[in-house]
Amino acid sequence: MEDMPKLKVGVIGTGALGRHHARLYAQSPNAEMVGIFDVQSDAAHRVGAEFNLKVFDRWEDLAEKCDALSVAVPANFHARSTIPLLEMGKHVLVEKPIAARIDEAEAMCAAAERSGVVLGVGHVERFNPAMDFLEKYAHKTRFIEAHRMAQYPPPRPGMPRRGTEVSVILDLMIHDIDLMLRMVDSEVERYDVVGIPVLSGSEDIVNARIKFVNGSCASLTASRVSQTPMRRFRVFQEDSYISMDYGQHLGMVIKRNKLGLARRDVTLDDRNALAAELEDFIAAVQRTRSSGTLRETRVPGRQGLKALRLAVAIESEARRYNKQYGFEFPAWSPDELA
Numbered sequence: 288m289e290d291m292p293k294l295k296v297g298v299i300g301t302g303a304l305g306r307h308h309a310r311l312y313a314q315s316p317n318a319e320m321v322g323i324f325d326v327q328s329d330a331a332h333r334v335g336a337e338f339n340l341k342v343f344d345r346w347e348d349l350a351e352k353c354d355a356l357s358v359a360v361p362a363n364f365h366a367r368s369t370i371p372l373l374e375m376g377k378h379v380l381v382e383k384p385i386a387a388r389i390d391e392a393e394a395m396c397a398a399a400e401r402s403g404v405v406l407g408v409g410h411v412e413r414f415n416p417a418m419d420f421l422e423k424y425a426h427k428t429r430f431i432e433a434h435r436m437a438q439y440p441p442p443r444p445g446m447p448r449r450g451t452e453v454s455v456i457l458d459l460m461i462h463d464i465d466l467m468l469r470m471v472d473s474e475v476e477r478y479d480v481v482g483i484p485v486l487s488g489s490e491d492i493v494n495a496r497i498k499f500v501n502g503s504c505a506s507l508t509a510s511r512v513s514q515t516p517m518r519r520f521r522v523f524q525e526d527s528y529i530s531m532d533y534g535q536h537l538g539m540v541i542k543r544n545k546l547g548l549a550r551r552d553v554t555l556d557d558r559n560a561l562a563a564e565l566e567d568f569i570a571a572v573q574r575t576r577s578s579g580t581l582r583e584t585r586v587p588g589r590q591g592l593k594a595l596r597l598a599v600a601i602e603s604e605a606r607r608y609n610k611q612y613g614f615e616f617p618a619w620s621p622d623e624l625a
Contacts, residue, residue: 305359407584408591
């Protein structure tokens, strides 16, 4: 992309993830960082001061000056923040999940397609180094086991705790749902789900066992009420075993060969994965603009929608299960937990 002009980019939403989008865009040799916007003006100005970025008072003014933008606002605001940008002809990278509801995600994809612009979804773990090996041998995947555990997020003045505007399925498990769907090229046959609210008003801990038409299966567990964080993704294939421990930043591949078993260690780096995701987005936009033909990101909107569809189905099954057995849970107020 050296012969292409730098892409003019901006960031809407400067919380935990948006801050890193802004930082990495500012460091990218392929981007010109125009500025940032957040409805929480104090948060935007803190990030602006930290990275010497211009803070805009109106998202419209920022968008007017940009070719492309990252949207890193709470999931229930993704559609209303993203669709106007797409309708302006702006390319957008929206954080995962693509939206909080299927109809909103469908509307986002349709808006991008009408405008002929790039819509990418921030499933960052597609960009970890071990995924190169996983995708190469995806057709041999037989069993997946994933554990994603996090501590309950701290309070935020005037806002829900980060991620709790949706269930832990849409907040955390959707990472592993996306990876699973990438690894198993088959339709889902059935699933069994158990999930309960613990501290928020929606599911905080969930286990889903998923069976595919081709015989592959997966067991996914996600929690945001754990004392000890854990992020592990393990894949058992016909002739190999792949383990990724994101908490320890380590990956391991054990593969059978003619001499027995061969092991290869892989280093995982979250910061490099996000940087790679942003560069992938920049490249897709640059190629789209130069060729006049839409070039998609590694995780385009329709794939984000596919992951959301299964996530919502898993969420619905957890609620059906609780209703069937008469399980009732209190509706917590964020003020009670602050």
